[in-house]
Amino acid sequence: MTPESSAIFDLAGLFDLLSLGGPVVAVLVAMSVVGLAIVLLKCWQYASARVGKRSFITPALDQWRSGDRNGAIAELDDERNPIADALAVAMRGVSSGASVTIVREEAARVGARHLSQMRSYFRPLEVIGSLAPLLGLLGTVMGMITAFQQLANAGSQVDPSLLSNGIWEALLTTAVGLVVAIPAVVALNWCERVVERLHEDMQDALTRFFTRHEAAALADPASAEQGQRAGTPKTSAAHA
Template sequence: MTPDTSTVFDINGLFQLLQLGGPVVAVLVVMSIFGLAMLLLKLWQYASVRVGRRAFIEPALEQWHAGDQAGAIAALAEERNPIADALAVAMRGMRAGADTAIVREEAARVGSRHLSSLRSYFRPLEVIGSLSPLLGLLGTVMGMITAFQQLASAGSQVDPSVLSNGIWEALLTTAVGLIVAIPAVVTLNWLERVVERLHEDMQDTLTRFFTRHDTLLEPRSDTAATGGNTVQHAQATRTSHAY
């Protein structure tokens, strides 16, 4: 059974790249492997919680405001999206008769916990994206120094091929650094945008829930206030008549 020649060539090319680039390219290759692993991990995490799903929000809010509070909470319990979890916390708190300010804080805490989990590994990706070009530039500078040292040691017997080979080998580390950095930066910006959009939608959903809830309670408070003013007016009338 003959081995796959493409695999052999790929392995040989990788070893040749490491040999030409030296330890700087080896570090960049390791960083690229870690960056790819973190990207796959984040994709799995985002897919597991369905960060892009929003279809459950409107039915749950309508069901709650229609009076089916238990049904709305049960429907949200079947969702794995962080917005559903934060909204369910708010609904359970209001259904239990807790203070609105406390319920708001608890829903915000739960949402913040989910967002913090979704932002995990952002800092390592940021480090890879910013450090890879610098490492590539460092390898290039070191390679250029070596090339000019060889040129100086050759004296009058200068061979242009020696200098050109040294220069392209030195520039190789910069190219590898950019190849590692560009996908890391693009990935980080995309992940940050996904979390930012989720945060905006979570705030919008919770604000709509609490605003509608407070609006429904306003007529009761106005009636109570009117009743209180009527009692005070009657007391004042009786006092004036007494005098």
């Protein structure tokens, strides 16, 4: 690595970059800091929620189907995944004897709330990804105008180095804008894919649960009614 390239990574190099690019580069650097903070926040959020974990779904559904309703709910409560929360809400609703339609809507509401949280701060990333190249282009146009103004003021004593220096300094803002925008767009697409996959798996898990429950109710209505009564709190004794 040459001394000129290594200077980019030190503080003096950063100040030189800001002085050459002007306020546009300063805005782009601030946008890059915000974008990096959002990406780190989303990574922490997804890791905390374990959005990639799916191994608990089938065992919980199997426990429910075998009649161990409390065990299935308890296993879901131990998970921090949004799918587990929505599925546990559905199981509790069915166990309480509530209408399947109401339970389905409540589970969908809980799932939508989690998905909305997972989509938070997507808009700032989108703005950074679309606005950074435009700001870079604006800086380049302004720099080119300044360079040609200097060339015009030079009159007949034209110095080619004056024009070349003005052009590369102007193009610097476009490069910085692209450097900021490309990672932001990549991160946004990755986050959107994570949430999209989570949504698909959540719908799949809830559909499997409700179809199994309704199939069991049609096959053995007496058993389903007994299971609902077993999961309903005994309030009749309190009114006796």
